[in-house]
Amino acid sequence: MASRINPISGFPEFSPAQQLVIDNIVRLICRTYESFGYTPIETPAVERLAHLVAKGIEGKEVYVLKRAHGLDDDSDAALALHFDLTVPLARYVAQHYSSLTFPFRRYQIQPVWRGERPQKGRFRQFYQCDIDVIGDGKLPLSFDAEIPGIIFKLFSEIAIGDFTIRINNRKILTGLFASLGLRSEDGVRAAMHTIDDMEKTSTEEAVRRLRDLEVAQADIERLLLIFRTEGQSNEDTLSLLRSMSVNEEFETGVNELSEVVAEAPLHVMDVNDPIGNSCIDQTGKLAPPIGGNPRARYASSFRIDLRIARGLDYYTGTVYETRLNNNPKIGSICSGGRYDNLAGAFVDQALPGVGISIGLTRLVSQLFDAGLLKAPRATPARVLVAVQDRSRFQECVSIGHRLRSAGISTEVFLAELGLGRQMRYADQKGFDIVVFGNAHELDRKCAKVKHMRSGEEKEISLSQLAPFIHMQLE
Amino acid sequence: MASRINPISGFPEFSPAQQLVIDNIVRLICRTYESFGYTPIETPAVERLAHLVAKGIEGKEVYVLKRAHGLDDDSDAALALHFDLTVPLARYVAQHYSSLTFPFRRYQIQPVWRGERPQKGRFRQFYQCDIDVIGDGKLPLSFDAEIPGIIFKLFSEIAIGDFTIRINNRKILTGLFASLGLRSEDGVRAAMHTIDDMEKTSTEEAVRRLRDLEVAQADIERLLLIFRTEGQSNEDTLSLLRSMSVNEEFETGVNELSEVVAEAPLHVMDVNDPIGNSCIDQTGKLAPPIGGNPRARYASSFRIDLRIARGLDYYTGTVYETRLNNNPKIGSICSGGRYDNLAGAFVDQALPGVGISIGLTRLVSQLFDAGLLKAPRATPARVLVAVQDRSRFQECVSIGHRLRSAGISTEVFLAELGLGRQMRYADQKGFDIVVFGNAHELDRKCAKVKHMRSGEEKEISLSQLAPFIHMQLE
Numbered sequence: 013m014a015s016r017i018n019p020i021s022g023f024p025e026f027s028p029a030q031q032l033v034i035d036n037i038v039r040l041i042c043r044t045y046e047s048f049g050y051t052p053i054e055t056p057a058v059e060r061l062a063h064l065v066a067k068g069i070e071g072k073e074v075y076v077l078k079r080a081h082g083l084d085d086d087s088d089a090a091l092a093l094h095f096d097l098t099v100p101l102a103r104y105v106a107q108h109y110s111s112l113t114f115p116f117r118r119y120q121i122q123p124v125w126r127g128e129r130p131q132k133g134r135f136r137q138f139y140q141c142d143i144d145v146i147g148d149g150k151l152p153l154s155f156d157a158e159i160p161g162i163i164f165k166l167f168s169e170i171a172i173g174d175f176t177i178r179i180n181n182r183k184i185l186t187g188l189f190a191s192l193g194l195r196s197e198d199g200v201r202a203a204m205h206t207i208d209d210m211e212k213t214s215t216e217e218a219v220r221r222l223r224d225l226e227v228a229q230a231d232i233e234r235l236l237l238i239f240r241t242e243g244q245s246n247e248d249t250l251s252l253l254r255s256m257s258v259n260e261e262f263e264t265g266v267n268e269l270s271e272v273v274a275e276a277p278l279h280v281m282d283v284n285d286p287i288g289n290s291c292i293d294q295t296g297k298l299a300p301p302i303g304g305n306p307r308a309r310y311a312s313s314f315r316i317d318l319r320i321a322r323g324l325d326y327y328t329g330t331v332y333e334t335r336l337n338n339n340p341k342i343g344s345i346c347s348g349g350r351y352d353n354l355a356g357a358f359v360d361q362a363l364p365g366v367g368i369s370i371g372l373t374r375l376v377s378q379l380f381d382a383g384l385l386k387a388p389r390a391t392p393a394r395v396l397v398a399v400q401d402r403s404r405f406q407e408c409v410s411i412g413h414r415l416r417s418a419g420i421s422t423e424v425f426l427a428e429l430g431l432g433r434q435m436r437y438a439d440q441k442g443f444d445i446v447v448f449g450n451a452h453e454l455d456r457k458c459a460k461v462k463h464m465r466s467g468e469e470k471e472i473s474l475s476q477l478a479p480f481i482h483m484q485l486e
Numbered sequence: 487m488a489s490r491i492n493p494i495s496g497f498p499e500f501s502p503a504q505q506l507v508i509d510n511i512v513r514l515i516c517r518t519y520e521s522f523g524y525t526p527i528e529t530p531a532v533e534r535l536a537h538l539v540a541k542g543i544e545g546k547e548v549y550v551l552k553r554a555h556g557l558d559d560d561s562d563a564a565l566a567l568h569f570d571l572t573v574p575l576a577r578y579v580a581q582h583y584s585s586l587t588f589p590f591r592r593y594q595i596q597p598v599w600r601g602e603r604p605q606k607g608r609f610r611q612f613y614q615c616d617i618d619v620i621g622d623g624k625l626p627l628s629f630d631a632e633i634p635g636i637i638f639k640l641f642s643e644i645a646i647g648d649f650t651i652r653i654n655n656r657k658i659l660t661g662l663f664a665s666l667g668l669r670s671e672d673g674v675r676a677a678m679h680t681i682d683d684m685e686k687t688s689t690e691e692a693v694r695r696l697r698d699l700e701v702a703q704a705d706i707e708r709l710l711l712i713f714r715t716e717g718q719s720n721e722d723t724l725s726l727l728r729s730m731s732v733n734e735e736f737e738t739g740v741n742e743l744s745e746v747v748a749e750a751p752l753h754v755m756d757v758n759d760p761i762g763n764s765c766i767d768q769t770g771k772l773a774p775p776i777g778g779n780p781r782a783r784y785a786s787s788f789r790i791d792l793r794i795a796r797g798l799d800y801y802t803g804t805v806y807e808t809r810l811n812n813n814p815k816i817g818s819i820c821s822g823g824r825y826d827n828l829a830g831a832f833v834d835q836a837l838p839g840v841g842i843s844i845g846l847t848r849l850v851s852q853l854f855d856a857g858l859l860k861a862p863r864a865t866p867a868r869v870l871v872a873v874q875d876r877s878r879f880q881e882c883v884s885i886g887h888r889l890r891s892a893g894i895s896t897e898v899f900l901a902e903l904g905l906g907r908q909m910r911y912a913d914q915k916g917f918d919i920v921v922f923g924n925a926h927e928l929d930r931k932c933a934k935v936k937h938m939r940s941g942e943e944k945e946i947s948l949s950q951l952a953p954f955i956h957m958q959l960e
Contacts (some may be wrong), residue, residue, distance in 0.1 A: 017581040017832055020565065023530035025578070025583065028592065035516075035526050042509075047890045049867035049897025052509050054498035056611050057567075057597065058530065073553055079601040080548040080566065083562055091494065092554065093531075104499070107491040111501065113864060113914040115901060118502065123531065127553040147901070154900040166892065230732065280882055281887035287928070287948060349559050360586060393523035406752055413755035416521045423523025426628035427589060427621070440587040454761070474761060 018401070022128070022136035024373055029387035029442070034376050037170060041141050041370070044166045045119040048158070050143050053118045055100035057125075061090040063357070073127035093125040097142045097369070098326075098354075105146055112147025114148035115155070121372075135373055144367025146354055151364045156272045156330040156350055159368050161279030163334060163346055164310055169235060172384055174337040175345070178317035179276075181269040182327050182349070182414045184253065185318075188238070192231045199225055205333030208321040210239060231433055240317050246273050249316045268329055269316065276314060282307040328352040332368055346370045389442035393421040396443040396483055398434040400450035408449035411459065413478065415447075418478035438464060445481055496602070496610030498847055503861035503916070510594060510852050511644055515615050515844070518640045519593040522632070524617050527592045529574035531599075535564040537577055547601035567599035571616045571843070572800075572828075579620055580832030588622035589629070595846075609847055618841030620828055625838045630746045630804040630824055633842050635753030636821055637808060638674070638784055646858055648811040649819070652791035653750075654799050655743040656823070658727065659792075662712070666705045673699055682795040685714060713793050720747050723790045739895025742803055743790065750788060756781040802826040806842055817850045820844045863916035867895040869957055870917040872908040874924035882923035885933065885951065889921075892952035894959070912938060919955055 019023075019025075026034060042052070064074055075093040084176070094100050094355045105116065121141045128134055143162065145155050160177045166173050189195075189203045206221040215236065222232045238256075241249045250273065253266045283305050322331045329350035336342055348368030353365050379385040395415055399408045412424040425434050431448075438446050448460040453471060462469045464486055472480045493499070500508060516526070549567040562938045567761055568574050571594045579590065595615045598697050602608055617636065619629050634651045641649050663669075663677045680695040685722055689710065704721065710739045712730075726739045757779045796805045803824035821844030829837050853859040869889055873882045886898040897917075899908050905922075923932040927945060934941045935951070937958055946954045 017577060018534070019581065020530065020532065020534065023532060025529060026527075027582070028525045028527055031526050031528055047895040049865055049870075049895065051502045051865050053500075053502055053507050054505055056494065056498060058494065058497060058611070058621070059601070060492070060494065075551045076554050077549045077601075078552055080550050093551070103491060107493065108501070113911060117865075117897070125531070127551075137532070152901050158900060253602035262635070278883050282884070283893065285884050285886045285887075287881045287931075376602060389524050391591075392520035393527050396523075405759045409752050410756070410759050410761045413759075415757065421523065427626050439586060457761075469550040 022130035022134065024135055024137070024377060027387065027390070029390040030376075030380060032389060032392060033385055033387045034372070036066075037372070037376065038141070040169055041121065041166060041372075042119070044162060044169065045143050046179070047457050048117070048162050050117045050119040050145075053101075053120055054122060055094070055097070055104055055120070057093055058122075059094050059100055061092040064092055064095065064099055075127050076126050078102045089200040093149055095126050096124050097122060097140050098144075098367075099253055099411035101142070101144060101146075102355040102363075103358060104365060105354040109359060109361070114146065115151060117143070119143045122260055123373075128351075135377075136444060138356060138371060140371050142271060142367055144348075144365050146363050146365040149362055150362075151366065153330075156268075156366050157275035158279045159348070159366060160276055160309070160314055160332060163332075163368060164280055164306070164313060167334070167346070168306065172336065172379060173339070175313060176337055177314050178320050178333045178335070179269070179314065180316065180320040180331050181265040181272075181275065181329055182321070182331055183261050183265025183329060184269065185265075185321055187259050187265055188235065188260060189257045192223060192227050192235075194227070198273075202226075204321040205323065207239060207319050208323060210319045223287060241317070242315075242317055246314075246316045265329070265421070266298040272330055273314075273316060276421045277307055277310055279440045280310040322347060322349055330366060339378075339382060339384070340383075340449060342375070345375045365468070391423065391441040391443060393423040393443065393446060393479060394436045395420055395445045396424040396441075397422060397424040397447045397449055398431060399425050399428075400431055400436070400448050402428060403453075404449050404451055404454050405456050411449065411474070415478055415481065418482070420478060445484060447477070447481075496551050496604035496608065498609055498611070498851060501861065504850075504854060505865040506863060506866060507859055507861045508846070511846070511850065513644055515595065515640060515846075516593070518643065519617050522591070522636050522648075524591045524593040524619075526595055527575075527578060528596060529568070529571070529594070531567055531597075532565040533574055533577060535566040538566055538569065538573055545747070549599050549601050561924050569600050570598050571596060572618075572841075573615050575616070575618055575620075576829040576837075577832060579837060580829040583833060583835070588620065589625060590620045591617070592620075593617045597847075606684055607850075612845060612847035614644055615844040615846050616822075616841060618822075620837050620839040623836055623838075625840065627742060627745050627804075628749060631693050631749035632753045633822070633840060634750055634806060635784075637842060638754055638780070638787060639671075641808070641820075642780065642783070646810065646853060647806055647813070649787060650811055651788050651820075652794050652807045652809070653743070653747065653788065654790065654792055654794040654802055654805050655739040655746075656805055657735050657739025657796065657803060658743065659739075659795055661733050661739055662709065664735060665732045666701050666709075668699060668701070671742060677701075679797060680793040680818060681713060681793050682797060684793045716789075716791055716793070720788075720790045723792070739803070746804055747788075747790060750786055751781055754781045754784040791813070796821060796823055800825045804840060813852075813856060813858070815957050816849070816856075818847045865897065865915040865917060867897040867917065869894055869896040869955060870908070870912045870915075871898040871921045871923055872894060872905060872912070873899050873902075874905055875928075876902060878923050878925055878928050881928055884946070885921060885923065887938045889955065890951055892956070894952060894955055919958060921951070921955075 040059045057439065058077060061076060073094055077091045101120065105112065119142060121139065123137050123139050125137050128136060129135060145151065160179065163177060185204060185207060186200060189200050194200055194203050202225055206218055210218050219232055241252060250270050320331050320333050327349035331349035332347060333344040334346035335344055346368055351367040352364050353362050376385060397408045397412050399405055409424050412422045415422040442463055446462045446464060453459050457474050458471050459474060459477060460469055461480065462473050490789050532551060535550060548569055551565045575594065579586065593616060595613065597611050599611050602610060604610060634653065638649060659678060659681060660674060663674050668674055668677050676699055680692055684692050693706055715726060717803035724744055794805050794807050802821035805823035806821060807818040809818055820842055824840040826838050827836050828839045850859060871882045871886050873879055882900050886896045889896040918938055920936045920938060927933050931948050932945050933948060933951060934943055935946050935954065
């Protein structure tokens with residue numbers, strides 16, 4: 013059947029099976045963020061256009077709202093859909109400053125909109141999953157050190173393969189650029205972009221662009237040496253940086269980076285930690301780490317990379333990027349950094365912050381496309397109760413209630429259709445278990461239970477149904 | 487400190503403490519919908535304006551998007567924010583028809599936008615939480631009977647006081663109106679609104695409006711008799727309806743309503759059901775019902791009310807409304823019904839459906855205002871680890887990891903501040919438990935644990951920390 017629908021490009025929409033996978037990832041993100049004390053907030057989809065413009069919207073192609081049949085009040089003449097969650101956070105913190113407790117740890121998972129020309133992998137609506145912590149006046153570097161630990165825990169649990177969290181400090185770059193005579197805003201920005209692009213372009217291209225910025229040949233060579241530290245150990249990179257004498261800005265950046273890199277591993281559980289080990293869980297077992305000692309894995313997943321610049325202008329210290337080792341083409345799946353003053357446009361207080369953002373829609377789309385995420389089920393229910401004898405409908409519904417009470421999501425097949433149709437339904441939606449409600453077994457207070465993947469069938473007494481199914485689902 | 491923010495009216499924003507409560511309600515809604523096999527979908531915030539217009543947008547004041555610096559392609563010239571989740575569902579089902587399995591049970595929790603003139607209790611952006619089930623060609627009345635059972639379970643668990651789910655069938659009304667000579671679309675609509683408004687206006691007003699529609703005095707009296715059946719038992723109302731001879735439409739409506747009302751209680755667990763009782767849960771206990779036998783409570787919460795008409799034109803059979811018994815002014819918190827053909831504008835197949843929608847933002851706003859929902863905590867973490875001796879910071883961070891591994895969300899206080907400041911922070915954010923990290927106790931592999939509400943303090947060995955805190959949090 014042909015429908016008369018012309019899909020809107022750039023506004024992704026997922027199948028029910030995919031949406032279930034996405035929702036599970038979102039729940040894992042929420043749980044992880046919350047386990048560290050980040051609290052959820054939500055801001056309206058719109059902000060005043062003037063607030064968005066104040067933070068710079070070049071290239072973001074903001075969508076402005078207008079009413080279809082304009083009521084003639086001007087109250088929303090200049091409302092626009094937010095293009096990120098950072099500007100809304102700034103406005104939120106400024107507006108509610110007096111009722112918030114600082115340091116304010118918040119997370120926010122919402123769609124954002126950008127009216128870009130649609131093309132593959134570019135979306136006009138996509139989800140961001142942000143955490144940020146905002147200090148009142150100051151915010152110690154411990155917060156910079158904690159965030160990659162949270163991200164590490166999260167991506168380890170999503171289990172999308174090995175990844176590397178890369179860290180840098182913008183002051184190292186701005187210090188370097190200043191030492192080369194690049195001080196104008198445009199010059200620094202162009203140099204940042206050159207460094208940021210080094211991974212996708214060639215060394216020759218970087219050299220050409222730095223020459224265009226009138227950087228001397230000797231300086232270019234020195235820069236390339238520094239930016240080729242990729243693959244070195246964090247210790248070696250820090251030694252190199254400490255050996256250099258550039259300027260105060262550079263030195264501050266090196267010191268900050270050293271401090272953050274030194275503390276970061278603390279924020280990942282070490283199963284060999286004697287203090288830690290003595291805090292066992294409720295059941296007396298230590299939760300088993302996935303894939304070995306997390307802190308040992310972290311050591312190889314957390315790297316200084318001096319090329320990380322982050323395009324956005326507002327970062328002033330630590331910057332992060334995260335890439336999948338086996339799928340570098342996906343680009344950074346999680347980026348962020350430190351900013352000195354979140355809400356300067358709105359309030360007089362200095363509100364420094366540090367945060368990170370996962371571009372969820374882009375990430376899951378690419379993982380689906382690459383086959384790295386599977387979407388095997390089109391129902392959140394694990395069990396279908398098939399009504400074989402319509403005269404026993406009431407008992408079938410009752411089985412559904414009791415399985416739900418035992419925490420097993422269960423659909424009872426309500427339509428009066430033959431068993432063949434019901435089984436096809438179970439198969440197409442991907443139920444794990446079908447319970448058959450027929451007189452023969454119900455008369456003996458039993459039901460036949462079919463495990464759909466193995467095809468195994470077993471007659472189970474109703475009193476054992478829930479525990480049996482729990483076991484089957486494990 | 488005064489911020490330079492002028493809030494946008496009609497776009498609600500909640501405090502962190504309120505947002506935590508809202509998120510918990512949303513999770514409960516998801517869990518309940520999913521336990522019955524409704525699968526989550528999400529549609530983009532925008533639809534083509536032409537699609538929205540096709541379904542009637544009078545009074546909805548649609549927001550259209552335009553780009554701030556218009557790229558000059560016309561591809562999104564006519565995109566608008568959706569004003570409900572039903573039109574997007576229709577478009578979704580039509581567009582993905584061939585890859586969906588029917589009956590298609592979906593739920594959808596998203597904001598919707600209406601450019602109404604802002605006034606108290608009216609929002610321009612608000613969340614709807616919809617469930618619908620769509621049949622391919624036909625959909626039996628069992629689905630109409632199941633939905634109020636789901637809503638009953640949900641609102642019982644949200645625990646916002648007694649409520650009444652009211653049910654009617656539009657065919658009863660349209661049959662009656664036709665018998666009075668009201669057949670024009672405008673006439674029927676005006677009569678529907680009159681009936682729908684009877685609860686908030688007076689009988690006199692209803693009489694006046696029916697007279698304006700040229701309904702004869704005798705007929706008006708007969709109508710009022712019918713619409714005064716409120717408070718009667720469902721059986722008495724059905725008897726009255728069955729005794730009336732009106733027309734075929736009316737009779738079909740009465741039969742449908744009878745069938746749905748007869749089956750509805752099945753879809754609520756009956757703890758006295760011998761079949762049900764024999765399905766015990768995993769741990770061998772039957773999940774205790776909240777406040778007695780649910781089906782017995784349902785009997786008094788589920789009422790026929792012939793005045794329920796639902797303003798929207800597309801309902802063709804069953805209609806539902808739900809009100810809080812002690813807060814009738816809040817109005818209907820959950821409404822919906824049956825429609826014969828969801829997606830007629832898009833596809834040729836008949837796609838009948840039945841569904842219901844919770845207006846979440848309006849509901850929680852009013853419950854917060856009325857003090858019926860409390861928001862005591864501004865953090866999702868239950869435990870704060872206060873760092874009393876900075877030299878033991880590493881061990882404090884380690885305690886955080888291990889509590890999290892045991893499923894206890896825990897924030898470690900990272901900033902170097904005195905204990906007084908840390909306790910004020912714990913108090914303001916509403917942590918339940920503070921664990922003190924100081925040398926005196928850590929040296930003996932212990933920590934002091936304070937229960938914030940009771941003020942009780944106890945020294946606990948690190949190995950017993952997680953189980954002890956689990957007990958304290960119960």
